[in-house]
Amino acid sequence: MRAAVMYVAGDVRIERVPDPSIVEPTDALVRVTHACICGSDLWPYRTMEHLDSGRRMGHEAIGIVDDVGADVRTTRPGDVVVMPFAFSDGTCVFCHQGLHTACLSGGFFGTLDVAGAQAEAVRVPQADGTLFALPIGRDDALMASLLTLSDVMGTGHHAAVVARVGPGKTVAVVGDGAVGLCGVIAARRLGAVQIIMLGRHEDRIALAREFGATDIVSERGDEAVARVRELTGGLGVDAVLECVGLAQSTETAINVARPGGAVGRVGVPQDETMPASQPAFYNNVTVGGGPAPVRAYIDELLPDILEGRIEPGHVFDRFIGLGEVPDGYKAMNERESIKVLIVV
Numbered sequence: 001m002r003a004a005v006m007y008v009a010g011d012v013r014i015e016r017v018p019d020p021s022i023v024e025p026t027d028a029l030v031r032v033t034h035a036c037i038c039g040s041d042l043w044p045y046r047t048m049e050h051l052d053s054g055r056r057m058g059h060e061a062i063g064i065v066d067d068v069g070a071d072v073r074t075t076r077p078g079d080v081v082v083m084p085f086a087f088s089d090g091t092c093v094f095c096h097q098g099l100h101t102a103c104l105s106g107g108f109f110g111t112l113d114v115a116g117a118q119a120e121a122v123r124v125p126q127a128d129g130t131l132f133a134l135p136i137g138r139d140d141a142l143m144a145s146l147l148t149l150s151d152v153m154g155t156g157h158h159a160a161v162v163a164r165v166g167p168g169k170t171v172a173v174v175g176d177g178a179v180g181l182c183g184v185i186a187a188r189r190l191g192a193v194q195i196i197m198l199g200r201h202e203d204r205i206a207l208a209r210e211f212g213a214t215d216i217v218s219e220r221g222d223e224a225v226a227r228v229r230e231l232t233g234g235l236g237v238d239a240v241l242e243c244v245g246l247a248q249s250t251e252t253a254i255n256v257a258r259p260g261g262a263v264g265r266v267g268v269p270q271d272e273t274m275p276a277s278q279p280a281f282y283n284n285v286t287v288g289g290g291p292a293p294v295r296a297y298i299d300e301l302l303p304d305i306l307e308g309r310i311e312p313g314h315v316f317d318r319f320i321g322l323g324e325v326p327d328g329y330k331a332m333n334e335r336e337s338i339k340v341l342i343v344v
C-alpha cells in the first residue's frame with residue numbers, strides 16, 4: 001500500500017510499504033478514506049533528525065473497518081469509523097476517568113511505535129476502545145466536520161474544558177491554527193459571552209468570526225496582553241485556550257488570564273520549562289491541559305455536528321489526494337493552508 005513517510009525535516013514522501021496486518025487479537029485494520037495533516041505534524045517537519053527507517057506520519061482518520069482480531073467484540077467489518085489520534089482500551093482506570101490519552105494500554109498513532117494514518121490503511125490497536133462507529137455512509141456531506149473529531153475539534157474542546165469555559169465567561173484563544181479555531185467553536189458552544197481571538201492572518205480571522213469570535217487582537221507579546229486587558233475592563237479573561245505551544249504564546253496566555261482564571265494548554269510545548277511562573281502564581285491562575293482525550297468527547301460533540309449546530313470542517317481549506325501529501329505539508333508549513341484534508 002502507499003503511505004506517507006518522513007525521513008528528516010522537510011522530507012516527507014509517499015512510498016510503497018507493506019500492508020498492515022492484525023498483530024494483537026484486539027487490533028482492527030481500517031481502510032482509510034479520509035485523513036489530515038496536523039499542525040503538530042509540522043514540528044517534526046521542521047526539526048526531525050534523519051532516520052533511516054523513516055517515520056510513518058498521520059494520526060487523524062476516518063475509514064472503513066476491513067478486518068478485526070479474535071478478541072474484538074463491538075467493532076465490525078464494514079463500520080465507518082473515526083479514529084482518535086490516540087488509541088485506548090476504554091476499560092482502565094484513566095479511560096473510566098475520561099482521560100483516554102493516559103490509557104494504561106494506550107499510545108499514539110504516527111509515532112515510531114505505531115504507524116500513521118496518512119496511508120491507504122492503518123492497524124488500530126485496542127479497536128473496541130479506540131474506534132467510534134459513525135451513523136453515516138462513506139461519502140456523507142458532513143465528512144470534513146466529522147473528521148475533526150479525530151483531533152482538532154476534540155482538542156479545542158479540551159482546551160475550553162480545562163480552562164473552565166462556561167455560560168457568561170470571557171475567553172481568549174491564543175493561536176489561529178485549526179485547533180485555536182475549533183477552540184472558538186468550543187467556547188461559544190459552552191456559553192462564553194466574549195471570545196477574543198489572538199491572530200493576525202486575514203483568512204483565519206474571518207473564520208474565527210464565523211465561528212463566534214467577538215474580538216480580534218493582532219498584536220503580540222506585551223501589546224497583546226495590554227489589548228486583551230483593555231477589552232475586558234482591565235481585568236483579563238476568565239479562560240484562556242493556549243493552542244500553539246511556544247514559550248511566547250504560553251507567556252501571553254498566562255498573562256491575559258484574570259486573577260483566579262484558568263489556562264487550558266493543548267499546544268504541544270516546545271520547551272522543557274514553562275514561562276510566566278510568577279504571574280501564574282501571584283494571580284492564582286490555574287494552568288492545566290495536555291493531550292486531549294478526544295475519544296471521550298465524541299459522544300458529546302457528534303450530535304452537534306450531525307444536527308448542523310457546529311461546522312468545524314470549515315477549517316479545511318485544501319483537499320488533496322495521498323500523492324500530494326508532500327505538497328500539503330509544504331502548504332501548511334508556509335501557512336498557505338490552515339488545514340489539509342487528504343481524500344485517500
Ligand SMILES: [Zn+2]
Nearest residue numbers: 089092095103
Ligand atoms: Zn484505558
